[in-house]
Amino acid sequence: MFQYNEKVMDHFANPRNVGEIPDADGIGEVGNPVCGDMMTFYIKVKDNKIDDVKFKTFGCGAAIAVSSMVSEMAKGMTLEQALQISNKDVADQLGGLPENKLHCSNLGADALHKAIENYMEQHKEI
Numbered sequence: 001m002f003q004y005n006e007k008v009m010d011h012f013a014n015p016r017n018v019g020e021i022p023d024a025d026g027i028g029e030v031g032n033p034v035c036g037d038m039m040t041f042y043i044k045v046k047d048n049k050i051d052d053v054k055f056k057t058f059g060c061g062a063a064i065a066v067s068s069m070v071s072e073m074a075k076g077m078t079l080e081q082a083l084q085i086s087n088k089d090v091a092d093q094l095g096g097l098p099e100n101k102l103h104c105s106n107l108g109a110d111a112l113h114k115a116i117e118n119y120m121e122q123h124k125e126i
Contacts, residue, residue: 004061007095011065016072019054026122028114030107037063037104039111041071045119050074050082055111062101066108069094079116085109 004012024042031038037059044052053074057067070090074082087105091097097105 004065004098005095008062008065008097011068011094012061015057015064015068017054017068017075018056020056021052021054024054024115026115026117026119028111028116028118030111030114032103032107035060035063035103037107039063039067039107041067041111041115043074043112043115043119045079049076049078053112053115059107060101060104062097062104063107065094066090066097066104067111070108070112074112079120083113083116085112
């Protein structure tokens, strides 16, 4: 039996930035068919920075905590900085995750990256 640390439990019990942004500039959705986790990230971009970020996650406690942490990490970052957020960064910021839950940190970073890519696709200079 594994236990989550206090920081993971706090982000699970009191997730930050939950919800959706109706007029989002970018949306990224990922899922893991093995564990059933689904994450959707919504971003608002202003002056090449992530001005706002929200998420909706269907999944385990670790998936929710990861989504919450990724949203906090990304807010205020430039798009380039946010694209550098790795699954290891997320797990480290949470103070570690149990081995069998590390895949959740991949999902959070991937969903954010997809939202940024979605934004960039829509705002390509022609």
